[in-house]
Amino acid sequence: MVTISDIAAALGVTPSTVSRALSGSPRVKEETRLAVEQMAAEMGYERNVVASNLRKGKSDIVGIIVPRIHRNFFSNVIGGAESILEAAGYCVLICQTHERLEAEVKALRTLRNNQVAGVLISHAIGARDGKHILEALGSHIPLVQFDRVFSDLPGAKVVSNNFEGAYAATRHLAEQGYRHIGTLAGYMNSEAYAARLEGWRQALRDCGLPEGEVYADTIVRETGFEAGLKAIDAGCDALYSAGDFSALGAVEAARSRGLRIPEDFGIVGTANETFTSLMTPSMSSLALNPFEMGRQAAQAFLEGADGVRVVPMELKVRASSSRNNSENQIPNNPCLK
Amino acid sequence: MVTISDIAAALGVTPSTVSRALSGSPRVKEETRLAVEQMAAEMGYERNVVASNLRKGKSDIVGIIVPRIHRNFFSNVIGGAESILEAAGYCVLICQTHERLEAEVKALRTLRNNQVAGVLISHAIGARDGKHILEALGSHIPLVQFDRVFSDLPGAKVVSNNFEGAYAATRHLAEQGYRHIGTLAGYMNSEAYAARLEGWRQALRDCGLPEGEVYADTIVRETGFEAGLKAIDAGCDALYSAGDFSALGAVEAARSRGLRIPEDFGIVGTANETFTSLMTPSMSSLALNPFEMGRQAAQAFLEGADGVRVVPMELKVRASSSRNNSENQIPNNPCLK
DNA sequence: AAAGCGCATGCAAACGTTTGTATTATTAAA
DNA sequence: TTTAATAATACAAACGTTTGCATGCGCTTT
Known part of the structure; x- marks a missing residue:
């Protein structure tokens, strides 16, 4: 050499x-x-970047920590962040936590030991608060949180407008004439899921509908299926699900009860996973904007800016919630495109 | 510190x-x-691993280069490799090429400059041969290729039994009574796609069926749709597709021509993408075993072993190819489970 | 008792870059 | 022509670790 x-x-x-x-x-x-x-x-x-890094005390690597890279959402965030960081001369090191806190802590340690220039992170479900994070990473490496954030941590945060999104989704269901709208909620230690729950709740109130059933901690297909059955037995005619996989489970639950979608039962998921547009009937979903979130997170890192950036969600209306009961349409739903 | x-x-x-x-x-x-x-x-x-790396001349980072992390196949390969490498004390740095040769070369450079301990790679479609690769990476960093490999490069290779898999898929279609089986082939500069084409061809011969139509370079939904239309117009009653997305396109083509699946038109895709089991009708697919391929690639790196490792594929029979014409069943198809 | 040996540790030079300070060459001003 | 100022480069010390070689010590062997 x-x-x-x-x-x-x-x-x-x-x-x-x-x-x-x-x-x-x-x-x-x-x-x-x-x-x-x-x-x-x-x-x-x-x-020799290793020598250079040693001397300068930091590297041109930015670490990105996500629960799972194969989730559409996260791989797109990574893509967005990459597009900005690469142009700025950084390269990205990606770590998966598989939703395990220990793995998250280990990843943070690894990144710190490699003296990365910064860390972009979306926390594992297993993480309860920001204490461990700061301890593992130290305080002099810039940290940007996205999607799943802890407010007690310093640094920039990038989130979706979860409240408004869930509000729009639920309101859309009401417009379609569904009258008993439950929700498949996520984990309540996540601010994002909590906000979606509140958005759903507020929409019900604003539309003059009764309080709906909440099925918490339903994220995967199996729990979505079970919760779906319960919801149907409780008299729900629609569900807003905070995740797409649980929504899929609910669709299967409705089918197993002999309900037609969307005629008898309506559903809107969240995240706009690839399969939602490919299944039959296609599934309505509240789309996050992961690519833009990745861009924003990278920008926040580059600018060294603190504060919260909000990336808007977009409701993708598809077959699973389209009864076309135009007489029930609520005009001027601001979130509906 | x-x-x-x-x-x-x-x-x-x-x-x-x-x-x-x-x-x-x-x-x-x-x-x-x-x-x-x-x-x-x-x-x-x-x-301080940076100092340590400088002194030792290499790091505990293993680079993985893939076309796109959000592809189910690749994210699972990464998961498999991670599971082995992490246990061995390495951490992984993931790079995406977005199928562009320049990005691949740049990633190799970056990895070399970071003095990674090794590189696992699946080439971008844009890459034609191994020349640039060796030049960009140098010759003293161990290289393991998987799925999309160049035989002219040294080092270990991990591949699927593409020939046998495609053979089994095609034979399965023949068993189901389809008599005019075309194929949506991939890019012919990829050995994997070439092997699938040959497996399809051999199966037709062995089943006494006439030569079928080949539609090359069809990998994505759009090209799959167009090729599907042509195939139908050419009289095909089934297709073996070397990819799932193009198979999806073909399904849509069949629908647009008013054909019923699987009664009038049969189809088997490749890769077992998530959506294949979720769509209606569910789509048969020749599953790769990406997690195992990742494990094997990591093992090959750890052992410093050269040579080719073959990971078996598995045919997932679903609705899109199930006519249940039991009288046509060919007994003892070795690849069919 | 001298020589030989093995064990545990110390010494010092690397790895290749960056950067504060010192030195020299060049130009401008007096 | 001398002096001051500035530009361009040289010098040398870091960054924190690893590792070949040297050293010293206590033990066995002849």
Whole structure:
């Protein structure tokens, strides 16, 4: 491997001059810089980033910690963050926690030990608060949280307008003539899920509908199925689900009870997973905007800005909630596109 | 940050002894090791891996380069590799190429500059051969290729039994009584797709069916739709598709021509994407075993072994190819479970 | 008792870069 | 022409770890 010393020797200058020339310091003559650059190219020099990182005390790596990369949402966040970070000369190191707190702590340790320039994180369900996070990461590495955030942690946060989104979804169900709208809620230690629950609740109130059933901690297909059965037996004719997989379970529950969708039973999920548009009937879903959230998180890191950024959600109306009862339409639903 | 020198000073020994103690060298007394470990824990020491990497000339990072992380296949490969590598004390750095050769080359450069311990890669469609790869990565970093491999590159390779899998899928269609079976093939510069094409061809021969239509370079939904229309117009009553998304497109094409699935038109995709089991009718698919491929790739890296490892595929028979024409069943199809 | 050996540790040089300070060459001002 | 100021480069010390070689000590062997 060719080093700056090799280049320096070849040109009869010192390594420091070469270093400065290559990093664009104004302390070298233009002529020298050109000579250095040409020689570097000629000799096939590439900067040893490990040495550089050691000396500078930080690297050009940004860590991204997510529960699972194969979730559409997270892989798109990563894509969005990557698009910004790559352009800014960073490379990204991706860690999965599989929803386990220990894995999250371990990932933070690993990133700290690698002296990453910053960390973008969406917490594992297993994480209850921000204490461990700060302890594991230390306080001098910039931290940006997205989607699943802890308000007690410092640094920037990027979230969806979960309240407004769930409100719009629920209101849409009401417009379609459903009158007994329950919800498949997520984990209540997550602010995002809590906000969706409140949005659902508020929409019911505003539409003059009775309080609906809440089925908490239903995130996956299986629990969605079970909760779906319970909801149907309790008399629900529609569900707003805070997740798509649980919504899918509920669809199967409705089918197993012989209900037609959307005629007898309506459903709106959340996250706009790929399968929602491919299944039959296609499923309405409250889409997050993960790519934009990733972009915003990366921007927040680059700018070193604190504060909360809100990325709007968008309701994708599909077959599972489209009864077309136009007489029930509530005009001017602001969130409905 | 506390360093080994701090620990050494606190104990009245030298940094070298501390270093040896912490890395489990047999050259320190058991007693000393204990004292060092206790002091390290007490002072909250954590090894500076950047410095360590610089000195050792390599890191504990393994790079994984894939076209897109959100593809089910790749995210599962990553999961499999992670499960092995993490246990072995490595952490993984994931890079996406978005199917672009330049991005692949850039990722390899980045990994090399970070002195990763090894690279696991599945090539971008844009990559034509292994020349650029070796040039960008250098020759002293172990390289393991999976799924999309170039035989002209050194190092281990992990592939599916594409020929046998496609053979089984096609034969299954023949068993179900389909008589005019075309194929939606992938890109022919990929050995995996080429092998699937041959498996399809061989199955037709062995089943005494006429040569079928080949629609190459159809990988995505749109091209699958167009090729599907052509296939139907050409008289096909079934398709083996080398991808699931193109198979989905073909399903939509059949629908648009008023054909019933599976009664009038049969289809088997490849990859077993999530949506295949969720759509209606559910789609048969030739499942890859990505998690196992990831495990094998990681193992190959750890063992430093060259050679090719073959991971078997599994045909998932679902509604899109199930006419239940039992009189046409070919007994003892070895690949059919 | 001297020589030989093995064990535990110390010493010091690396790994390749960055950067504060010192030095020299160049130009401008007096 | 001398002096001051500035530009360009050189010098050298870091960053924290690892590791070959040297050292010293206590023990066995002849």
